[in-house]
Amino acid sequence: MAHPLFFLAVCLVLAPAAAAHDLQSNEEGYISLLLSNKGVDFAKDVLINKAVSTIIPLQLPDIEKSVKIPLIGKVHMILSNITIYSVNISSSYVETGNPGLVLVASGATASLSMKWAYSYSTWLIVISDSGDASVQVKGMEVGLTVAFKEQGGTLELSLLDCGCHVQDITIKLNGGASWLYQGIVDAFQGSIGSAVENAISKKIKEEIVKLDSLLQSLPKQIPIDHVAVLNATFVDSPVLSNSFIELHINGLFTATDDFAVPRNYDRGKKSSLFNNCPAKMIGISLHEDVFNTAGLVYLNAGCMHWIVDNSLNHSFLNTAAWKYVYPQLYLQYPNHDMSLNISATSSPAVKIAKNGINVTIYLDVTVNVLDGSKVIPVACISLEIYASCSPQILWNKIAGTLKLKSFTMSLKWSEIGNVHLDLLQPVIFALLETVFIPYVNLHLMRGFPLPLIRGFSLQNAEILYTESKIMTCSNLLYA
Numbered sequence: 001m002a003h004p005l006f007f008l009a010v011c012l013v014l015a016p017a018a019a020a021h022d023l024q025s026n027e028e029g030y031i032s033l034l035l036s037n038k039g040v041d042f043a044k045d046v047l048i049n050k051a052v053s054t055i056i057p058l059q060l061p062d063i064e065k066s067v068k069i070p071l072i073g074k075v076h077m078i079l080s081n082i083t084i085y086s087v088n089i090s091s092s093y094v095e096t097g098n099p100g101l102v103l104v105a106s107g108a109t110a111s112l113s114m115k116w117a118y119s120y121s122t123w124l125i126v127i128s129d130s131g132d133a134s135v136q137v138k139g140m141e142v143g144l145t146v147a148f149k150e151q152g153g154t155l156e157l158s159l160l161d162c163g164c165h166v167q168d169i170t171i172k173l174n175g176g177a178s179w180l181y182q183g184i185v186d187a188f189q190g191s192i193g194s195a196v197e198n199a200i201s202k203k204i205k206e207e208i209v210k211l212d213s214l215l216q217s218l219p220k221q222i223p224i225d226h227v228a229v230l231n232a233t234f235v236d237s238p239v240l241s242n243s244f245i246e247l248h249i250n251g252l253f254t255a256t257d258d259f260a261v262p263r264n265y266d267r268g269k270k271s272s273l274f275n276n277c278p279a280k281m282i283g284i285s286l287h288e289d290v291f292n293t294a295g296l297v298y299l300n301a302g303c304m305h306w307i308v309d310n311s312l313n314h315s316f317l318n319t320a321a322w323k324y325v326y327p328q329l330y331l332q333y334p335n336h337d338m339s340l341n342i343s344a345t346s347s348p349a350v351k352i353a354k355n356g357i358n359v360t361i362y363l364d365v366t367v368n369v370l371d372g373s374k375v376i377p378v379a380c381i382s383l384e385i386y387a388s389c390s391p392q393i394l395w396n397k398i399a400g401t402l403k404l405k406s407f408t409m410s411l412k413w414s415e416i417g418n419v420h421l422d423l424l425q426p427v428i429f430a431l432l433e434t435v436f437i438p439y440v441n442l443h444l445m446r447g448f449p450l451p452l453i454r455g456f457s458l459q460n461a462e463i464l465y466t467e468s469k470i471m472t473c474s475n476l477l478y479a
Contacts, residue, residue, distance in 0.1 A: 029235040029248025030287040039281030044094045055203050058084040060195045067187040075120040082114040096240040100147035108140040132174050139167025153233030157212040164200040166193040227301045228253050253293040280473040288352040288468050295347035304344035310337045316427050325424045328417030333369045341366040357389040380412040393461035397447030
């Protein structure tokens with residue numbers, strides 16, 4: 001289970017991030033995440049509930065005192081097994097900005113259990129007794145201020161201030177004489193309050209140290225599959241304003257074997273899309289080069305190559321269907337089965353505009369004749385395919401589907417005469433519509449993960465566009 005403070009600490013950014021490269025100060029982030037005030041409040045409530053469940057039960061040190069009781073004399077008292085077993089918080093708030101993130105929980109109550117014992121001596125005997133007691137702490141306020149700094153692709157967390165104040169304490173003894181109650185109240189009320197304040201402050205400091213260590217040890221890549229990973233190293237310190245928290249990660253795809261993806265990308269101007277997300281909890285912006293580097297990685301890995309053969313039972317995979325399109329082919333190989341080798345010649349070009357996403361795909365289609373056990377290449381057609389992409393959020397992944405808009409083609413080479421490209425167009429259209437586009441969509445609908453903490457999911461997502469960027473504005477659900 002994730003650390004209870006982890007969610008707020010990285011503001012729903014991510015659990016993992018990318019390849020372990022030394023980051024340069026001018027490296028840019030291609031995925032941005034913004035947590036609105038609504039999202040910060042949601043994160044705060046989750047944080048408080050998780051933090052309380054983690055620190056409870058909290059053991060306090062024993063307290064010993066010798067007090068003078070009227071008519072009795074000097075009495076030695078000890079409180080032991082002092083345990084905070086429940087905490088309830090009535091109100092809380094978060095402030096973001098300089099110098100950091102401030103979290104305050106007020107109007108809190110706490111319930112404690114403890115053991116008591118006393119002893120005193122007379123001139124004849126030693127008298128002692130013991131029992132248990134319950135304590136109610138009221139009007140407790142807890143506050144902390146933390147700061148975040150990007151260092152080497154990870155976030156460093158530092159505690160700037162921390163404190164706990166107890167306003168009122170009620171003690172209920174089980175057993176014991178009436179004088180004992182007043183004695184314990186007089187002697188220990190302040191000490192119990194101080195012990196609670198010190199214990200909670202100490203626990204918060206310990207948890208912040210653990211959290212900082214956790215942040216430093218996070219892996220720096222999000223695995224996509226056996227081919228690619230998403231570089232999710234932080235490239236800037238978080239931006240904390242009075243209305244949002246914003247973070248930037250590298251966000252580009254790289255190969256699992258650290259294939260060096262070119263860095264000459266232009267992020268463009270800062271998107272104003274975040275202004276459209278106040279009603280939602282979180283906004284995630286992705287630059288078009290996130291998708292362009294994905295295509296480059298898969299192209300270099302040899303994944304953009306497909307063979308279409310007769311196992312798919314398509315009528316155009318027989319030379320008879322090409323009788324008028326490619327006459328010499330039919331004359332030389334009448335009624336022969338065929339196969340098509342489809343290969344991307346360069347990575348797909350993704351362009352995001354205000355009206356949607358456009359994708360240009362560059363393919364070579366090699367036409368093969370199957371002559372017995374031989375596969376004979378006879379021609380190659382170059383295609384330039386223009387498609388639109390409709391993205392969608394599936395759980396915590398971004399997926400999408402392509403829709404064919406148009407295509408152009410040219411004959412790259414032919415071993416057997418000429419090809420009538422105008423007559424070939426319906427055949428290529430059928431190939432694209434019934435084979436290529438559905439195949440690509442099958443893979444696109446698998447999606448790739450967005451950088452979110454485990455346990456949180458997007459809800460009621462909306463997708464917006466601007467020049468070169470796509471953004472999803474969503475609410476959050478925690479399970």
